[in-house]
Amino acid sequence: MQTKGINHLALVCRDMAETVAFYTQALGMPLVKTVALPDGGQHFFFDCGGGSLLAFFWWPDGPPAAPGIASVKDFPAEPRSAVGSMNHVAFDMDEDQLEASIARLQAAGVHVSVPIVVNHDDSPMGVAREMHEGVWVRSVYFRDPNGIMLEYAAILRGFRPDDVAHEPGRAREPAIA
Structure with missing residues (x-):
């Protein structure tokens, strides 16, 4: 399959x-x-x-939002959400479209997270202030009217075998079925 x-x-x-x-x-x-x-x-x-x-x-009678549980409470300060929740949705975009996307969002009154463009790299913090060869994706984060965290993401290079470099973490206690 x-x-x-x-x-x-x-x-x-x-x-x-x-x-x-x-x-x-x-x-x-x-x-x-x-x-x-x-x-x-x-x-x-x-x-x-x-x-x-x-x-x-x-x-019409749906339960209210639960930021910090079912969704991100505050990005980037409080990016965690609960097991089984949806943290954010990232839409694929060409890098040369990021700046125009920011302008379109701001013109529509949409708040864009600061820093506006996030350079994701393999440093200990996972982000860099400036562009450099190690940046593998550039992102713009924002929310929809429901509080759902959204992202425009531009992948800058193909993934390589050395991109899988960490052992998966383990839960402190097994999940209960």
Whole structure:
């Protein structure tokens, strides 16, 4: 068995109309499918490029957001979220499009995290203030109206065997099924 990539990622929003406006207008993602659920909810799909979809569920009586548990509370100060949660969604983008994406976000009134462009490298901090040969991805982080952390990410080089250099961590206690 081999997958071909991500078909769709399904998230939950607090207001479908606000979510549709943000993703279609601020991010330019076409709304391609809408579904009315039998329980009064909705399930909408956006084309996020590369043959992948980003979907949202909405229920009029859905539970409230839980920052720091089900999502990032504050990036970059408090980037953790709970096991089984969704930390953030990164959209692939060419590096030469990053600056234009920032301008488009800011023109739409979207707050972009500081530093605006993050240079990810293999240093102990994992980021560099300046561009250098060791930077493997450059990112721009921002939030949607639901508080969901989003990222535009530009991979700068192919992955190499030495990019897998760490042993996986272990939980202090086994998971309970």
